[in-house]
Amino acid sequence: MNLRIKSIIPQLLTLLFVVAVIGFFTINAQLNMEERGIDFGYGFLNQESSFDVQFSLIEYDGSHSYAKAYLVGLLNTILVSVLGIIFCTIIGVIVGIARLSPNYLIRNTAAWYVEFFRNVPLLLQIFFWYYAALRALPLPENTEPLFGVTYLTVKGYYIPRLIWENFDILIYSILAAIISIIFIRNYARKLQEEKGQQLPVLLISVGLLLIFPGITFITGMVQLDVSLPVLKQLSKTSFIYAEGISVPPELIALVLALSLYTATFVAECVRAGIQGISKGQKEAAASVGLTPNQILKLVIMPQALRIIIPPTTNQYLNLTKNSSLAAAIAYPDLVLVFAGTALMQTGRAIEIVSITMLTYLTLSLSISILMNWYNKKIAIKEK
Amino acid sequence: MININILKPTSSNFQTYLYIGSALIFIGIFDVFLRSFFNINYLTFLPDSLNLFFPLIIGLVGLQMIRLEYSGNRIVDKINQNINNNSFNAGLTLIIIFLTLLVIPPALDWMILEATISGDTKEACVATEGACWTYIKVWFRRFMYGMYPNDFHWRINTAFIVLIAFAFVGYFMRGKLKNYITFYYAILYPIIAFIIINFLISGGSFGLEWVETNAWGGLSLTFIVSFFGLIFCFPLGMILALGRRSELPIIKYISIGYIEFWRGVPLITVLFMSSVMFPMFLPSDAFVDKLIRVIAAIILFEAAYVAEVIRGGLQALPRGQYDAAKSLGMGYWKMQIFVILPQALKLVIPGIANTFLALVKDTPLIFVVGLSEVVGMLQMAKTNPKWLGYAMEGYIFASILFWAICYAMSKYSQYLELKYKTER
Numbered sequence: 001m002n003l004r005i006k007s008i009i010p011q012l013l014t015l016l017f018v019v020a021v022i023g024f025f026t027i028n029a030q031l032n033m034e035e036r037g038i039d040f041g042y043g044f045l046n047q048e049s050s051f052d053v054q055f056s057l058i059e060y061d062g063s064h065s066y067a068k069a070y071l072v073g074l075l076n077t078i079l080v081s082v083l084g085i086i087f088c089t090i091i092g093v094i095v096g097i098a099r100l101s102p103n104y105l106i107r108n109t110a111a112w113y114v115e116f117f118r119n120v121p122l123l124l125q126i127f128f129w130y131y132a133a134l135r136a137l138p139l140p141e142n143t144e145p146l147f148g149v150t151y152l153t154v155k156g157y158y159i160p161r162l163i164w165e166n167f168d169i170l171i172y173s174i175l176a177a178i179i180s181i182i183f184i185r186n187y188a189r190k191l192q193e194e195k196g197q198q199l200p201v202l203l204i205s206v207g208l209l210l211i212f213p214g215i216t217f218i219t220g221m222v223q224l225d226v227s228l229p230v231l232k233q234l235s236k237t238s239f240i241y242a243e244g245i246s247v248p249p250e251l252i253a254l255v256l257a258l259s260l261y262t263a264t265f266v267a268e269c270v271r272a273g274i275q276g277i278s279k280g281q282k283e284a285a286a287s288v289g290l291t292p293n294q295i296l297k298l299v300i301m302p303q304a305l306r307i308i309i310p311p312t313t314n315q316y317l318n319l320t321k322n323s324s325l326a327a328a329i330a331y332p333d334l335v336l337v338f339a340g341t342a343l344m345q346t347g348r349a350i351e352i353v354s355i356t357m358l359t360y361l362t363l364s365l366s367i368s369i370l371m372n373w374y375n376k377k378i379a380i381k382e383k
Numbered sequence: 384m385i386n387i388n389i390l391k392p393t394s395s396n397f398q399t400y401l402y403i404g405s406a407l408i409f410i411g412i413f414d415v416f417l418r419s420f421f422n423i424n425y426l427t428f429l430p431d432s433l434n435l436f437f438p439l440i441i442g443l444v445g446l447q448m449i450r451l452e453y454s455g456n457r458i459v460d461k462i463n464q465n466i467n468n469n470s471f472n473a474g475l476t477l478i479i480i481f482l483t484l485l486v487i488p489p490a491l492d493w494m495i496l497e498a499t500i501s502g503d504t505k506e507a508c509v510a511t512e513g514a515c516w517t518y519i520k521v522w523f524r525r526f527m528y529g530m531y532p533n534d535f536h537w538r539i540n541t542a543f544i545v546l547i548a549f550a551f552v553g554y555f556m557r558g559k560l561k562n563y564i565t566f567y568y569a570i571l572y573p574i575i576a577f578i579i580i581n582f583l584i585s586g587g588s589f590g591l592e593w594v595e596t597n598a599w600g601g602l603s604l605t606f607i608v609s610f611f612g613l614i615f616c617f618p619l620g621m622i623l624a625l626g627r628r629s630e631l632p633i634i635k636y637i638s639i640g641y642i643e644f645w646r647g648v649p650l651i652t653v654l655f656m657s658s659v660m661f662p663m664f665l666p667s668d669a670f671v672d673k674l675i676r677v678i679a680a681i682i683l684f685e686a687a688y689v690a691e692v693i694r695g696g697l698q699a700l701p702r703g704q705y706d707a708a709k710s711l712g713m714g715y716w717k718m719q720i721f722v723i724l725p726q727a728l729k730l731v732i733p734g735i736a737n738t739f740l741a742l743v744k745d746t747p748l749i750f751v752v753g754l755s756e757v758v759g760m761l762q763m764a765k766t767n768p769k770w771l772g773y774a775m776e777g778y779i780f781a782s783i784l785f786w787a788i789c790y791a792m793s794k795y796s797q798y799l800e801l802k803y804k805t806e807r
Binding site for chain 2: 007010011012014015018024025028029031032033035101102103104105106109115116119120121122123124125127128131132135321322324325327328335339343349350353356357360361363364365368
């Protein structure tokens with residue numbers, strides 16, 4: 001009896017405290033809203049937004065609803081995050097491996113890169129790229145082409161636009177290739193288990209992925225047109241490149257800063273993962289007669305990935321959350337479009353901030369649930 | 384038997400190879416050196432692409448010629464081990480050396496040789512192509528103290544000196560006083576700090592003029608925000624970590640909910656909330672200062688991260704520690720305070736240091752609510768019509784500043800880690 005009371009009292013007190021805090025806030029919010037004559041509700045999402053967004057992946061202008069504006073912001077956030085994740089993984093893996101290089105100069109260059117970029121605030125880095133580094137680029141009319149067809153200018157990066165014909169057939173052909181690869185993999189595993197023979201699965205997979213779409217091109221079912229960026233005069237002194245795709249400088253600065261910053265953390269994860277595998281594993285694998293490639297593929301990587309992936313996913317999540325700093329350089333992401341412009345126009349602070357936070361929360365929680373599931377799946381099963 | 388690979392030295396002919404090899408490496412490096420420092424290229428007779436890659440090729444050949452295990456020459460052995468163990472590494476080595484040589488002259492020119500620091504106006508910088516450190520010099524006080532009135536800067540300085548002095552009190556607590564050291568740092572010191580900052584920096588009494596928080600800024604604001612953030616998020620995080628590990632279901636789930644919520648949202652939206660949404664949650668006549676709101680938001684946010692780090696430490700302790708403490712008849716709090724937490728915290732020093740670093744690096748985000756610390760002041764200075772076009776200098780200055788602070792913090796954490804390391 002005594003014990004039960006002892007365990008119930010603190011719980012009750014905590015619950016009371018939480019309820020009291022929430023209740024206090026809710027009552028105040030209600031009073032405040034009554035006073036200002038605002039009613040709580042999400043009906044405003046269907047209203048006309050009447051503001052423009054500079055950079056949007058989907059068709060959008062002022063005549064669309066606030067809900068559409070939210071979607072525009074969300075897509076822009078996802079675009080930055082995906083690009084940042086791709087680049088930070090590439091840089092991070094290279095730097096992480098370089099930090100373990102036997103070469104003194106490489107090792108230390110990588111270490112200095114990590115030490116410097118992780119100790120400077122991300123916001124400062126974004127400002128640096130956007131206001132200092134990218135502003136030093138030439139104007140469109142003076143730009144030399146990069147790789148022949150792309151133009152890196154102060155107004156953005158202009159790349160050719162690809163115009164596909166029958167794009168869906170290409171997708172189907174890739175899908176067909178993937179399905180056949182899965183079949184071949186299963187067959188190869190069976191062969192390996194039954195007869196001990198090995199098929200060059202990787203080579204076959206790459207070959208299939210090239211051949212299937214290739215056939216669609218050769219037979220003329222799918223056609224690809226490229227429209228190159230062309231210099232166009234807007235007024236006497238103002239030029240842009242038309243026809244191609246223009247990547248705004250905000251996006252470039254953001255992706256650069258995010259990927260260079262997050263790459264330092266990814267590099268540390270990679271290094272920890274590789275260092276976390278004892279030398280004995282490698283030696284044991286070699287002593288049972290595996291080739292160096294097989295050692296890497298069958299012994300080192302599965303174990304290293306077990307250490308690397310969870311913290312790296314955490315970094316990807318951080319990158320996604322950090323992409324909200326886009327608001328500082330006016331890249332129209334979720335925070336700027338929705339929690340910024342839309343909030344200013346409607347004045348619905350509680351609704352909009354809660355939607356924004358819930359969006360990020362859903363994103364984070366779903367990825368961490370996925371991660372926990374993955375962790376459980378790959379965890380070493382001990383008896 | 385004839386050695387087919389003429390580039391491969393053997394121990395018998397190594398001397399010759401060493402001379403030729405070092406000469407080739409020297410030629411390669413010297414060529415790049417001349418090109419970058421004096422802009423002389425004595426190889427213009429070669430075709431363009433060959434001209435460009437000549438130093439690399441000749442350097443690779445040279446490094447190849449001196450690569451021999453146990454050559455007998457200690458310096459060569461060291462070079463071979465560290466930067467020349469195979470062709471790939473040799474190539475990377477050369478590329479790094481060449482890049483350094485190519486980068487040094489323009490960087491040196493820009494940062495030091497052609498830079499100006501004299502004068503008090505922009506005119507001093509117009510003539511040169513180099514960096515304009517005059518800009519930093521003129522704006523230095525703003526970067527440090529924000530819009531705080533110039534005459535009162537001594538107040539900020541005094542406040543910080545007093546705060547640092549109080550921070551060292553713990554070192555002089557000997558004997559019986561030593562028992563109160565945690566109490567002092569956890570409870571007394573924050574109160575003292577708040578009083579000092581309230582009366583000295585904010586003013587309003589004792590004949591000191593009131594300076595509103597909007598005027599605060601620069602590095603001093605960074606320090607104030609991170610200082611209170613660090614002091615308060617640590618105990619809150621500790622309680623949350625204990626709560627998450629608790630056996631009482633309600634406390635456990637409230638803690639989990641709290642931690643996961645704050646870890647799931649970006650700080651910038653939290654600050655948005657504190658500035659636009661939070662006033663709606665208060666009685667209409669209540670007013671909380673912007674700075675306090677921001678600091679509270681940062682504390683609540685970072686506490687969740689600290690809690691997760693401490694939880695890692697708690698989980699790493701073996702069960703035996705809990706059982707041993709319980710068998711001595713210790714209650715929950717006694718066990719946590721005297722047995723579990725001291726060991727757990729020791730384990731997670733690096734993690735806590737990382738969280739604190741993140742907090743310091745997150746302070747620039749307070750621009751969202753209109754407060755400007757160093758980075759915010761830079762943005763303000765950059766758009767000043769009298770000083771347009773010197774963004775680069777400002778960013779470099781601020782980067783070095785933040786880098787120094789964070790680097791010092793991480794070095795200190797490494798020192799603490801070593802100091803409290805115990806063998807298990």
